[in-house]
Amino acid sequence: MISVEDLAVSYGDVTAIEDVTLDVAAGRFVTVIGPSGCGKTTLLRTIGGLESPTTGGVRVAGEPPERAQRRGNVGFVFQQHTLLPWKTALENVTFLRRLAGKPSKPDAARELLDRVGLAGFEGAYPATLSGGMRQRVAIARALHLGADVLLMDEPFGELDELTRETMGIEVSRVWREEAKTVVFVTHSIPEAVLLGDRCVVVRGSPGRVVETFDVDLPRPRDRSVLESPAFQRRVAAVRAALTDDR
Numbered sequence: 688m689i690s691v692e693d694l695a696v697s698y699g700d701v702t703a704i705e706d707v708t709l710d711v712a713a714g715r716f717v718t719v720i721g722p723s724g725c726g727k728t729t730l731l732r733t734i735g736g737l738e739s740p741t742t743g744g745v746r747v748a749g750e751p752p753e754r755a756q757r758r759g760n761v762g763f764v765f766q767q768h769t770l771l772p773w774k775t776a777l778e779n780v781t782f783l784r785r786l787a788g789k790p791s792k793p794d795a796a797r798e799l800l801d802r803v804g805l806a807g808f809e810g811a812y813p814a815t816l817s818g819g820m821r822q823r824v825a826i827a828r829a830l831h832l833g834a835d836v837l838l839m840d841e842p843f844g845e846l847d848e849l850t851r852e853t854m855g856i857e858v859s860r861v862w863r864e865e866a867k868t869v870v871f872v873t874h875s876i877p878e879a880v881l882l883g884d885r886c887v888v889v890r891g892s893p894g895r896v897v898e899t900f901d902v903d904l905p906r907p908r909d910r911s912v913l914e915s916p917a918f919q920r921r922v923a924a925v926r927a928a929l930t931d932d933r
């Protein structure tokens with residue numbers, strides 16, 4: 688579904704990522720983890736057609752990413768929510784779908800707001816919501832778009848620990864039900880392991896993929912997974928890949 692081949696992206700003299708080759712099969716959930724500045728956002732934006740490769744190439748469902756994105760086949764959740772301040776929570780959830788020329792589904796939008804814990808806030812404007820609530824509206828909006836590919840850039844950064852776990856479990860559930868292909872950027876090691884089928888570790892400047900882990904923990908995963916020795920072993924392995932000398 689997503690194919691990244693020998694990708695490098697530079698901003699002027701600064702090369703953000705280099706030598707990145709990554710294939711994500713349809714329906715997989717891949718997490719990307721790495722320290723700040725290693726090029727995670729650049730990688731995600733390039734997969735989404737918002738940045739252009741300097742060398743190498745990206746395909747999303749066999750198309751150039753800009754085209755997949757224009758057709759509404761790529762949903763984003765950015766680090767900072769990007770809600771329209773003059774629209775209500777419900778309107779924010781529905782408008783992207785309309786923009787992509789897809790039939791409106793107001794009932795489904797309400798249900799998504801309910802699922803992310805915002806029942807009763809359909810009519811609220813972003814300014815009246817907390818940072819975490821706004822981020823949850825952005826997540827509902829991305830899910831509502833109905834894109835096959837979801838690109839999420841540290842989407843839970845503003846949420847408290849418990850809400851973060853709940854949202855992670857919710858996103859996994861929707862991903863399973865709706866067979867999305869997800870690339871999820873995080874700097875939280877437990878989150879990367881809890882959510883991913885595969886966890887890609889990026890390090891360096893420019894950033895490169897230094898290691899890839901298959902996370903073969905059973906699904907559905909819920910909070911009980913966080914306590915399991917198998918989970919903790921994988922967390923330790925990812926931590927080692929992020930911190931060892933290379």
Ligand SMILES: Nc1ncnc2c1ncn2[C@@H]1O[C@H](COP(=O)(O)OP(=O)(O)O)[C@@H](O)[C@H]1O
Binds near residue numbers: 703723726728
């Ligand atoms: N629009 C931009 N213009 C110039 N440099 C950028 C831009 N975006 C990112 N960079 C640089 O590219 C590198 C990777 O940034 P980024 O992809 O945001 O990393 P991460 O998301 O892992 O923190 C950093 O050195 C950053 O300063």
Ligand SMILES: [Mg+2]
Binds near residue numbers: 728729840
């Ligand atoms: Mg980033």
